[in-house]
Amino acid sequence: MARYKVILAYDGTAFSGMQRQANSRSVQGEVEKALRKLGWKQKSILTAGRTDAGVHALGQVIAFDLGWKHKPANLLKALNAELPSDIAAKRVSVAKADFHPRFDAKKRSYEYRIFCQSQRDPLRERYAWRVWPAVKLSGLHAAAGSLRGEHDFAAFGSATKEDGSTMRRVLRAQWRKLGQDEFVFEVSANAFLYHMVRHMVGLQVKVGQGEAKAEIVKTALLGRNRVRELAPAHGLTLAEVEY
């Protein structure tokens, strides 16, 4: 028996979210189903974060105890053979016996993609939010500046149960232009509040579109009143969890 750490990627479109729920298709539920076919008999896997319905992942982290006679590379293959096509295991390794993907995490990174077009775009809207009127990169840059550093992010999300505090340390918050009309917001923090990235993006896009001044971000942080702009889930991807 050993504790295994697995990095997962998934397309969140067809899931009710990461966390197992009765009567709906969750990432956790599908992974546990796959693991049971490989002889896993415990009640629940451990997970790094509870992504919402529709949120994607490139680097979700889970852990579980399993008696496996072969190498981790074989477990990777066996797991991918059992998982549905919208979930894949990217890496499997043996972790220390008390490794916990959520409590041991030091840093989480998310990406949020937007693109600016007046009409719908079926080939891009699965993984990016269509925004119109178009944003200006200068506005996004100005808005992002105020998000970096240690702040009370109460305006941007709710605290988790374990941690009543809404203080978070944002290590990175920056926009990058990808294509002609496509932008990605890259954000890292020690931890995130519920809906925090989606509120950050919602408010910054308003600034990028010229509908609000960049100072609105600082004002929101200080005022602690919940931001009303919530960017949709499908533009968001959990990129990485670091330990």
Place this chain on the structure above:
Amino acid sequence: MARYKVILAYDGTAFSGMQRQANSRSVQGEVEKALRKLGWKQKSILTAGRTDAGVHALGQVIAFDLGWKHKPANLLKALNAELPSDIAAKRVSVAKADFHPRFDAKKRSYEYRIFCQSQRDPLRERYAWRVWPAVKLSGLHAAAGSLRGEHDFAAFGSATKEDGSTMRRVLRAQWRKLGQDEFVFEVSANAFLYHMVRHMVGLQVKVGQGEAKAEIVKTALLGRNRVRELAPAHGLTLAEVEY
């Protein structure tokens, strides 16, 4: 009454193909359903090409006659409001009364995406073919060279009904590196045979992986025996039709 030309984009995943079929969901069927809600009463729209099940489009072209009292821009909006989320109208314009999207086309362009990874990747496999072992760009370049120009492409696909000939003029056939492990094949021709791009990609990937020499492409063209390597539909996108 006027003839309208519409450029369509769609995610081909959930369609049986472009062409209307009884008892299955086709792009043509969904577009005609949307048009009927806008007062269109004819039997069938005209289409530029019959993409297979799973093939995507950024620039499929259709045409139809419609009595529409407002501007083409209004028709664009009205059409997008009625179309399902995996199809979008990109542009609407008035065409000459006898415009035919297939017979008037001078040039078609397709893109085929591949990426090289040993494990499944749910966030990329919807629009790209996962290939392993990895390909070398030099091999792809060498293979593509023989495809350019006017050739008998009998080895790469079947002739359409209207045109018994398998001669086609390939105006462009080149590979571009996109990301670290991602490549796109851009190919344009006066017209394509059935499955032609997918056979081209299947054979070139074999060369790129070092499993065959670049000369195999020239040999296939001359020998006219059908290539066995058929790349899957989901990596293919109809990019543009020019008139």
